[in-house]
Amino acid sequence: MERKIRVILAKPGLDGHDRGAKVLANSFRDAGMEVIYLGLRQTPEMIVAAAVQEDADIVALSILSGAHMTIFPRVMELMNAEGLTDVLLTGGGIIPDSDMEALHELGVGKLFGPGASLTEINDYITNWVQDNRK
Numbered sequence: 001m002e003r004k005i006r007v008i009l010a011k012p013g014l015d016g017h018d019r020g021a022k023v024l025a026n027s028f029r030d031a032g033m034e035v036i037y038l039g040l041r042q043t044p045e046m047i048v049a050a051a052v053q054e055d056a057d058i059v060a061l062s063i064l065s066g067a068h069m070t071i072f073p074r075v076m077e078l079m080n081a082e083g084l085t086d087v088l089l090t091g092g093g094i095i096p097d098s099d100m101e102a103l104h105e106l107g108v109g110k111l112f113g114p115g116a117s118l119t120e121i122n123d124y125i126t127n128w129v130q131d132n133r134k
Contacts, residue, residue, distance in 0.1 A: 004032060004033055004034040005028075005032075005033040005057050005058065005126065005129050006033070006034045006036070006054055006055060006056045006057050006058070007028050007033050007034065007035050007048050007056065007057065007058040007059075007060055008036050008038065008051045008054060008056045008058065008059045008060065009017055009021055009024060009025055009028070009035055009036070009037045009038065009049070009060045009061075009062070010037075010038040010039070010042040010046075010047045010050075010059075010060075010061055010062070011038075011039065011040045011041070011042060011062050011063075012041075012042045012043065012044060012047060012061055012063060012067070012071045012075070013041070013042075013063065013065050013067045013071055014041065014065060014067075014111055015062075015063060015064050015065035015067075015093075016040060016041075017064050018062070019040070019063045020062055020064075020092075020114075021037065021062040022037070023061070023118070024062070024121070025071070027118040027121070027122060028122065028125070031122040031126070033122075033125070034103060036054050036056070038050055038100055044071060044074040044075045045078060045079055047059060047061070047075055047078075048075060048078040048079055048082055048084070051079065051082075051084055051087060052082050052084065056084075057087060057088065057115075057129050057133060058087065058088045058090060058125055058128075058129070059075065059079065059084075059087060059088070059089045059090070059091075060090050060091050060092075060125075061075065061089070061090075061091035061092075061093075062091060062092060062093055063091060063092075063093040063094075063095070064092060064093045064094050065093075066094065066103065068091075068095050068099060068103070069094060069099055069102070069103070072089065072091070072103050072106070072108050073103070073106055075089060075095070076089055076106055076107055076108060079107065080107075086132060086133075086134060087096070088109045088125070088128050088129075088132070089107070089108050089109060090108070090109040090110055090111065090112075090124070090128075091108075091111055091112070092112035092113060092116060092121075093111075094112070094113070094114065095111055095112060095113060109124075109128065110124055
């Protein structure tokens with residue numbers, strides 16, 4: 001039996017709005033994934049340490065604070081330093097399209113904005129893991 005997809009879900013920085021992250025956590029669980037929700041005010045170091053400890057397939061960040069151009073690159077840098085090159089970094093929040101493109105060029109996966117379909121997000125993660133899990 002293949003193991004469940006393991007998702008680290010976190011709210012980095014000072015962003016205190018976590019309703020969307022909780023909706024996503026429930027959606028991921030309903031889709032059969034194992035979710036480790038780290039909660040609010042996580043540092044990039046805490047997030048990557050959890051990804052290593054939990055043998056995560058996915059690191060998903062919810063950022064509404066505008067700090068996405070700082071936090072995503074830092075998490076990616078730390079993931080690469082830990083050898084997590086086979087773990088998807090994805091997420092969402094209030095992120096302009098031009099910033100999404102710049103982050104994608106750094107290796108960040110697809111990012112989702114407000115109103116994104118839960119089905120689309122779940123399908124993206126499931127398909128990514130099916131195509132990339134070793």
